[in-house]
Amino acid sequence: MHCTRVRGIAVAVSMAAIALLLAPMAVAQDEKPTWSIEFVRPAIDEVVTGEITASVKVYPPSVDPTHLSIGFGDAGHVPMARVPGTHYWRATVDTTRVLNGPAALHVYGMAPGVANRRTATLVDVRVDNPLECYFGNIHSHTYYSDGCMLPSDAYAYARDVAGMDFFCLTDHLEMVSEAEWRDIRETAWRMNEDGKFAAFPGLEWTKRTGHANLLDPPGRIWPPDMESLFEALPDADVVAMFNHPGDGTGDWGWKGLPYHEGADENMHLMEVRSDQELQAYILALNNGWHIAAAGTDDTHSPDWGTRGAWTGMWLPALTSDNVISALGRRHCYSTNDRNCRVLFRVNGEMMGTVIDDPVRQVVLEIDIDDPDPGDKTSKIEIYQDGEMIDMPVFGQEKVRHTMTLRPEKGEHYFFVRVGQEDANVLTTAPVWVTVE
Numbered sequence: 326m327h328c329t330r331v332r333g334i335a336v337a338v339s340m341a342a343i344a345l346l347l348a349p350m351a352v353a354q355d356e357k358p359t360w361s362i363e364f365v366r367p368a369i370d371e372v373v374t375g376e377i378t379a380s381v382k383v384y385p386p387s388v389d390p391t392h393l394s395i396g397f398g399d400a401g402h403v404p405m406a407r408v409p410g411t412h413y414w415r416a417t418v419d420t421t422r423v424l425n426g427p428a429a430l431h432v433y434g435m436a437p438g439v440a441n442r443r444t445a446t447l448v449d450v451r452v453d454n455p456l457e458c459y460f461g462n463i464h465s466h467t468y469y470s471d472g473c474m475l476p477s478d479a480y481a482y483a484r485d486v487a488g489m490d491f492f493c494l495t496d497h498l499e500m501v502s503e504a505e506w507r508d509i510r511e512t513a514w515r516m517n518e519d520g521k522f523a524a525f526p527g528l529e530w531t532k533r534t535g536h537a538n539l540l541d542p543p544g545r546i547w548p549p550d551m552e553s554l555f556e557a558l559p560d561a562d563v564v565a566m567f568n569h570p571g572d573g574t575g576d577w578g579w580k581g582l583p584y585h586e587g588a589d590e591n592m593h594l595m596e597v598r599s600d601q602e603l604q605a606y607i608l609a610l611n612n613g614w615h616i617a618a619a620g621t622d623d624t625h626s627p628d629w630g631t632r633g634a635w636t637g638m639w640l641p642a643l644t645s646d647n648v649i650s651a652l653g654r655r656h657c658y659s660t661n662d663r664n665c666r667v668l669f670r671v672n673g674e675m676m677g678t679v680i681d682d683p684v685r686q687v688v689l690e691i692d693i694d695d696p697d698p699g700d701k702t703s704k705i706e707i708y709q710d711g712e713m714i715d716m717p718v719f720g721q722e723k724v725r726h727t728m729t730l731r732p733e734k735g736e737h738y739f740f741v742r743v744g745q746e747d748a749n750v751l752t753t754a755p756v757w758v759t760v761e
């Protein structure tokens with residue numbers, strides 16, 4: 326009885342709603358039409374690679390838009406061109422402007438003489454491009470805090486002398502003035518050049534609790550205590566890093582690295598450059614943090630990017646957007662070797678991935694390629710849940726190693742450390758899985 330009565334009211338309400346909707350539409354048709362854009366290509370969920378020709382049509386065909394543009398979100402738009410004599414518009418879109426995986430292709434349009442001057446649409450696609458390995462440094466200082474020289478010197482040195490692919494300066498934010506912060510940002514964006522050098526600004530939050538790098542932060546003023554910093558990170562949408570954690574238990578080292586659910590959305594990285602920092606990495610991972618190992622030199626001298634520690638990552642193209650996105654997805658590794666490429670995947674997913682769908686088995690794939698003759702891999706340490714479970718030994722520059730595991734039910738994480746004959750070490754981001 327009660328149900329029927331409720332349903333009756335619902336029907337009455339929706340009839341009223343339809344009547345309300347119909348009335349203004351009828352009026353609008355007499356005056357100006359509304360217009361819309363519809364995707365022709367690519368299709369929903371289509372796999373896209375390289376440069377694609379995207380095509381849309383506008384409705385009603387009589388509408389004459391002044392401008393249509395297309396792009397992947399904030400990765401930049403390109404103008405579309407009308408196919409002469411039709412209501413179809415086209416553009417060539419570079420899909421390497423975003424990382425591989427699901428992405429949304431947006432179209433924005435402007436038209437005169439219509440009820441809605443602006444309109445937009447999108448299509449979900451899956452981007453799948455070949456990847457290249459890039460190397461950079463995301464922690465260092467200038468005179469603006471306690472280092473040497475100026476941001477323009479640091480970015481130029483990192484690019485021209487160190488040959489970095491990407492570079493982010495991170496002066497202590499407590500020491501940086503507003504004018505200096507403006508110079509840091511302007512310098513970074515002026516030095517940034519797609520395909521050649523990905524430059525972006527950063528700051529180091531510097532407290533006794535620990536130091537944290539904030540990559541491309543929206544401002545230089547941040548709360549002074551850890552809890553408030555962690556709470557401020559998600560709104561600012563910043564990629565952040567636990568700096569020089571020691572073994573993760575002391576002052577300046579994040580004291581036990583207690584898990585913080587909100588901050589786990591933004592603390593994506595930790596400096597892992599020694600056996601001691603490996604302990605902090607494992608402590609944090611066991612506490613539940615989803616972080617990747619990064620290599621940096623934290624230099625305070627005029628030698629940016631040449632001090633024996635770097636971050637390596639795999640990208641479809643070298644742009645600062647791609648570098649920041651890849652750091653945010655933890656697709657990286659720490660390396661003491663300047664150019665050794667390490668690709669670690671689990672069940673086909675890139676290092677740094679949290680695999681949501683439960684799995685039956687775990688297939689680890691490790692590809693190592695050092696372009697220097699004689700720079701040989703000596704061993705791979707394979708870690709499951711913080712414990713080394715295997716250590717195969719090698720003696721080549723180029724190594725491919727796979728391993729299939731059937732861990733017990735529950736959540737697990739895996740990462741690898743590569744040892745080279747010259748004692749250089751490379752530590753990857755983990756992949757997290759749930760075994761059913």
Ligand SMILES: [Zn+2]
Binds near residue numbers: 529531536568569
């Ligand atoms: Zn520091």
Ligand SMILES: [Zn+2]
Binds near residue numbers: 466
């Ligand atoms: Zn520092």
